[in-house]
Amino acid sequence: MSQSRKAVALISGGLDSMLAAKTIMDQGIHVEGINFFTGFCVEGHTHAIRKQDSDKVKRNNALWVAEQLGIKLHIIDIIDEYKQVLLNPKHGYGANLNPCLDCKIFMVNKAKQWMQQNDFDFIITGEVVGQRPMSQRKMTMPIVAAESGADDLLVRPLSAQNLPATLPEREGWITRAKLFGFSGRSRKPQMTLASQLGFTDYAQPAGGCCFLTDASYSKKLVDLWQARGKRDYELDDVMLLKVGRHIRPSKNFKLIIAREDGEAQFMSGYKKQFISMNCASHRGPLVLIDGAPDENDLQLAARITARYGQGRDAEQVDVTIRDHNGNERNTTVKPLHGDDIPETWFV
């Protein structure tokens, strides 16, 4: 065993990657963490936006794990490159728009590039055979190793004994007998190991960390592509799909209606990019209009905006319409009754 060997660990912030890194560190290997930001990460964002979540701890779990392990963490922005993974996944999607297998291959490949650039020796992941239905199956784990180009430099310490020996094991950099043979969806072995290693606090095991696994979010993304006539997105699109109530009366425009003050505050940063509305005569939410509405569309949007304010039962509500340049005008509308908003308009 060599003290000089170095490994880069993919740190998601969950339990498995923490245990995998710790297992290798305990064999005397220098480990540093790497964490990728796709734009679809659940981590932090909704807590940061939504005021009702303000009592929750806003820690970044990947950073927190790095602190617990006492290792450096490198956070990599892969927002632009990730588009090709999401838009054209070679291995297809999971239950929603989650390209889990392609995502894992992509991230391991990025880790391999980082490893080479920084003169590290091998890669660690917290993958467990049979843990996930798409990316962590017995038959897909060799695909990740092969298609990422990591090949036998990819070590999965928690499942290593179920897999062929990797180069670090064969060369004696690490001891195979000290690795594990976990498999299946049960979390008990990981929890037992966590307890043995003294970890009592960790993020929800195997929790969803990606908005693309969420049916509602995926539906909004498909709606956005259909409305624009092309499968593409920018970071702002990704962010705005995480907030508000989305109502699309027609293909050429939709409303994004803030549900609470935290969302309104976040959305107000987009006033220069969207037409926006709010009730002038009553309290009500901030509304962004995405698309290219005509005057009739704006009147309908104003009626919907009024419906979500405190004047919803009033005969008339004044609504302020604001263009991209901040020019404002008021219109007086009768709030749309809730029953008059078809279910199909809700994205």
Add this chain to the structure above:
Amino acid sequence: MRHTTLNARRLLCPLPVIRTQDKIKTLDTGDVLTVECTDPGVMHDIPAWCRVNGHTVLETRTENGEYIVVVAVG
């Protein structure tokens, strides 16, 4: 020793952390970086990132609804 300012307004974590990390790569030990943000999450995340990567947070403060983190490059 240089003093540099980074505008990370309107970015949500972890993007302000990533921008801080990328900026620090261009600086030298002892340089001071002031990061200006609007996401309150930076008050926790940038100090955490600094702790694991060997940099020192000199100050965190709120100013006109914004969040300011001052970092000495380690």
